[in-house]
Amino acid sequence: MGYKIAVVQQKGGVGKSTNCRNLAAAHAGFGWDVKIADLDVNQSTSFTWHKRRLAAGVEPVVAVEIFGSASQALKQADNYDLFIFDGAPMANRATLEVALVSDLVVIPTGLGLDDMEPCVILANDLVKNGVDRSKIVFVFCRTTGSDAELQYAIDYMDQTPYFTVPHPLPEKPSIRGAHDQGLAAIECKFKGPRESAERMTQAIIDRLNELMN
Incomplete structure (x- = not known):
């Protein structure tokens, strides 16, 4: 049984799919069998990115599939070394479903x-509904x-009880x-933005490894 990471947010356009892609590409580069479960059936940004990746012949290969519900995605989750839930653009019932089963819950802001x-x-709502507070990680995306x-x-964020990554993605x-x-x-291909993404990822x-050890 592999690891599960949920990347979720309350409002769209803050870097959810960006983090899914980074985590997937990084682990696939290590030789892990990785899949992104795209739960945004309307926009499916991770899936369309996946098609561009395949068309360009980019390696490592990252599997991406669209799922209409969290329960459908969960049936496959244990078949991969890492299964990443790319949540809907707005929090919904599926957000809690995937957060409860995930080893880490990443919230971009x-x-x-x-x-x-x-x-x-x-994050507070997830914790109230049973998600372990230590699993929640905030990351700063699309910064100036x-x-x-x-x-x-x-x-x-230091005033909240949540772990926050201090390395922003511009x-x-x-x-x-x-x-x-x-x-x-x-x-x-550009060093500065690439290194910023690498530091965040x-x-x-590191946080996932800390929680799992």
Whole structure:
């Protein structure tokens, strides 16, 4: 039985699929058998990214499949070394279902209160419904590069009981371009954005290893 990671959020467009791709590509690069379960049946951004990746012949291969429900995805989860749930763009019943069974729950957020407050509310709701608080990890995505703004966000999250990755992923055209080519951000051709993605992804992996050991 392998590991399960749920990447979920309360509002769309903050980096959910970006983190799924990074985690999947990183572990597949280690030789793991990985699948992303795309639970966003309307937009299916991870699945369309997967098609671009296959068309471009990018390696390592990352399996992606669209699932209409969490229960359908869960039937396959134990068949992989790592199974990543790419949650719906808005929290729903499936969000709790996958969070309860996952070894780690990653919640991407921006740096402003408009992003952070709904995400913290989501985390609180998950904990109230049985999710282990230590499994929840916050990451800062699509950031501006302002150190002051990042520090403000870190200070805000320090007031919560949740683990927060301090390494942000900036909003960069090169990362969007990488996604357009079927690449993960950790595979970006430009060093700065790639290393930012690598630092964030490694911190998430380190947290998972810490909880599992």
